[in-house]
Amino acid sequence: MRIPFAALVICAAIGTPHMSSACAQLAPEVWMCDRGTEWETAKWDVVGDGSTRYIPEFIMNFTQEWPGFAITDSVATLEEQFATYVEWIAADNVVAPEVLQVDKIVTPHGLTLRHLQYDEVDGDRTMSAVMLSEVGASRIMLYLDAADTMSLEQMEKMSFDVAMMLRDTCADAISCAPEDEPPAGGTD
Numbered sequence: 001m002r003i004p005f006a007a008l009v010i011c012a013a014i015g016t017p018h019m020s021s022a023c024a025q026l027a028p029e030v031w032m033c034d035r036g037t038e039w040e041t042a043k044w045d046v047v048g049d050g051s052t053r054y055i056p057e058f059i060m061n062f063t064q065e066w067p068g069f070a071i072t073d074s075v076a077t078l079e080e081q082f083a084t085y086v087e088w089i090a091a092d093n094v095v096a097p098e099v100l101q102v103d104k105i106v107t108p109h110g111l112t113l114r115h116l117q118y119d120e121v122d123g124d125r126t127m128s129a130v131m132l133s134e135v136g137a138s139r140i141m142l143y144l145d146a147a148d149t150m151s152l153e154q155m156e157k158m159s160f161d162v163a164m165m166l167r168d169t170c171a172d173a174i175s176c177a178p179e180d181e182p183p184a185g186g187t188d
Helices: 007-014 078-092 152-165
Strands: 024-025 030-033 051-056 058-062 097-107 111-120 124-135 140-147
Touching: 024 140, 030 152, 078 111, 078 124, 078 140, 097 152, 111 152, 124 152, 140 152
Parallel strands: none
Antiparallel strands: 024 030, 051 058, 058 140, 097 111, 111 124, 124 140
């Protein structure tokens, strides 16, 4: 689910903060270990399906069921899965994204294919990082959106930081303690 940037103000106003934890579970095998970063205190979308987090200036949506996710054989590359996703988006959208940069981020825990682009989400233009990440044996699609006034350099840095936080397990026993579990609906 992608929420337009304009909805950030509304959602932030009605959202209640969840208990802060050092690792947010984004999917059954994908964690975002964000201790010591501004994402550690991110708000979860309490209205939607729990696949959205907010910090000032950024909205992050994530899913393991994007168009093309079913291509799961061992030879399907991130590029092949992303190409299927792009074809689906192109068929569904009137306004094509303006892709500014495509690259890969190699992390200690996986690989991320990143597209930095101007996008249109529900009629609002955004600066976006659309990232398909392989974390351990799992793959997850992340959408990091900001106002279209955000610089490419700022989005490049924040999306790199998000990719570097992805793990296939919690970072430590404290992060995985039952009292630090994500809110109900926080997994996908």
